[in-house]
Amino acid sequence: MVDRSCLCHSCGRKVEFSQEELPCDVLSGWLVVSHMKGLETVDRYSFCSFSCLQRWVASQVPEIPGIFLKSMGEETSEW
Numbered sequence: 001m002v003d004r005s006c007l008c009h010s011c012g013r014k015v016e017f018s019q020e021e022l023p024c025d026v027l028s029g030w031l032v033v034s035h036m037k038g039l040e041t042v043d044r045y046s047f048c049s050f051s052c053l054q055r056w057v058a059s060q061v062p063e064i065p066g067i068f069l070k071s072m073g074e075e076t077s078e079w
């Protein structure tokens with residue numbers, strides 16, 4: 001059973017596709033995050049844009065972005 005719709009976990013935007021449409025066409029530009037939770041347990045989250053993904057991540061772990069950006073800055077300074 002193939003899921004014929006996709007819901008953005010951040011803004012709630014939903015796209016549906018018919019039997020004839022390819023999901024990869026309809027979901028062009030979307031981001032899908034897999035959250036490995038253990039043996040054969042995977043949560044998948046879909047987002048319609050990078051800003052939706054960013055907003056969702058910030059709501060999940062509000063304390064991370066600052067540290068994350070800091071480590072990114074340290075990495076880029078070496079380039």
Ligand SMILES: [Zn+2]
Nearest residue numbers: 008011048052
């Ligand atoms: Zn969205």
